[in-house]
Amino acid sequence: MYVDEEIEQLALFIIILGGAFLLLPPVTRRRWWTKPWISKRNNKGNLVLVHDELANxxxxxxxxxxxxxxxxxxxxxxxIQPAIEKExxxxxECISARDRLTVTLRYLATGESYKSLMFSFRIGHSTISKFxxxxxxxxxxxxxxxxxxxxVTPAxxxxxxxxxQVKWNLPNVLGAIDxxxxxLQAPRSEGSTYFNYKGTHSIVLLALVDANYKFRYIDVGCNGRVSDGGVFARxxxxxxxxxxxxxxxxxxxLPGRTxxxxxxxVADAAFPLSYNILKPFPFRNMSEHQRIFNYRLSRARRVVENAFGILANRFRILLNTINLKPDKVETITLTCLALHNLLITKNISNYGIYNDNDIDRRYILRYGLSQQIGNRSTxxxxxxxxxxxxxxxxxxAVAWQNSLL
Incomplete structure (x- = not known):
């Protein structure tokens, strides 16, 4: 009697268990460990083009x-090979350090999506997103x-x-700041934290640049809601x-003075005038001498604008909205800055940097922000x-400065 009941319960359990299995979604089996066209990257694709053909x-x-x-x-x-090489x-077979560096540099140079790079280099986009x-x-x-x-030294x-003084005709200048x-594509959980006055989401790069467009100080990561002057203050x-x-x-x-x-x-009007910060005169009711000073100051200050332009056009990832988390966007920005300085140091003649000796003499500071409110200069x-x-x-004075007025 008891044996029959146990058999009935076992049969019922098997029926229920079988029904549960029928309700489970079908298991999708991968046809390949790696897609066949991806596995051919050592014989075809841009990696072969770059290192076997273009390089030579x-x-x-x-x-x-x-x-x-x-x-x-x-x-x-x-x-960097010891830090990125795998076994x-x-x-x-792992992706070599050479290939990892190649794909990364191309990503920084173009700002292409990971999926676009996948078809160019025959490497899975999920793998690219990791390395x-x-x-x-x-x-x-x-x-x-x-x-x-x-x-960090006076010298x-x-x-x-x-x-x-030699290149931009302004003495006692230690750099230009902006x-x-x-x-970036801000996380939804952050709300308007990264929303800036331009109507986009961003982090701020604050930089001090020397006369040769080299970055001498950088601060990256402050949310885009903060002004340049606010970032500098912090x-x-x-x-x-x-x-x-x-x-x-x-x-x-100054030369010839006592x-x-x-x-x-040197800085623009968004920064406070202080003992070591020189900014232009307010843009209303300027005298002729003040206009000339503003021009000469802007001529020295524009090296930081030029540096930003060279950086972004060399590494075009910075021209796009980067669809990554803010911490990764910060890492990418720091990497581009380091590469920028490396290229200037190693091979300035091929980096597209020239001293124009004021070829564009029409560049006079007739635009800009009004005098910063709340900054009381001593x-x-x-x-x-x-x-x-x-x-x-x-x-x-330089011979051509009066012709700009």
Whole structure:
């Protein structure tokens, strides 16, 4: 009696279990470990084109494809190879460090999507999405100590000031500062945190640039809602200037003048006028001398705008809206900055940087923001600006500056 009941219960359980299996979705079996057309990347595709053909037969297009010549590529590969190299397994062959670096550089150069790169290089887009941030981190970590150094001695700052005086006709200048918005696809959970005045979502790149378009100080990651002046106020650069941790040179007179003046950083109207920050006069009711000073100041300051333009056109990922998390966008931006300085240092003649000796003399500062509200300049800062104005209209005048008015 009891045996029959147990058999009936077991049969009922089997029927129920079988019905449950029927309700489960069918299991999709992968036909291949790797798609056949992807497994042919060592014989076909852009990886073969770049390293077997362009590198040996057409160096110009190799440089255009990866934004650097073969020697610089090999230098970079040797530097970061230990950090990005993987080992083969019994299951499959790994993607080499050379191929990882190639795909990453092409991604930075074009801003193509991962799926687009998949068809170009025969590497799965999910694989690309994993190793691109890893390679970017390795590039930044490998280059930052040598190529993203901020000067910390008076001699280093004086060298920059001499270049500004020779190339841009303005003495006592240690650099030009400005901010640039790096557009991103903000996470939904962040709301309007990254929403900026341009109507897009972004993080802010604050940069100090020398006379040769090299980035000397960078601050990346502040949300786009904050103004350039606000980013600067919160930055380590502002704190270091106030506490003299950067060891700026001692005051000295402008050439042909007698009043000692501090060494300054040139900026636009969004920044506060202070002891070491020089900004233009307000744009209303300017005198002729003030207009000339504003032009001469903007001529020196535009090196930072030029540097941003060169950076973004060389690494066009920065021209697009980057569909990644903010921390990864920050890593990509830092990588592009490090590569920019590397290329200037290694091979400036092929990087598209020239000293135009003021070819564009029509560039006069007739636009810009109104005087920054809430920044009360000290009397000494105002007097220092007047001294610079007297210099550019007197001893430091250039022959063509009056023709701009």
């Amino acid at each position: 037969e057409d160096p110009k297009h190799f440089r255009n494809f990866l934004r650097m010549d073969k020697d610089t590529f090999e230098y970079l590969l040797k530097l 083969n397994t019994i299951m499959r 691109v941030p890893e390679v970017c981190t390795a590039i930044y970590n490998g280059l930052k100590a040598e190529y993203l150094k901020t000067p 280093e700052w004086l060298s920059i000031a001499e270049e500004f 901010g640039k918005h790096i557009m 930055s380590t650069l502002s704190h270091s200037i106030k506490t003299n941790k950067l060891n700026f040179p001692a005051e000295q007179p 009043k000692p003046l501090p060494f300054v950083i 009397k000494d800062s105002l007097n220092n600006r007047l001294e610079f104005m007297e210099y550019v209209n007197g001893v430091g």
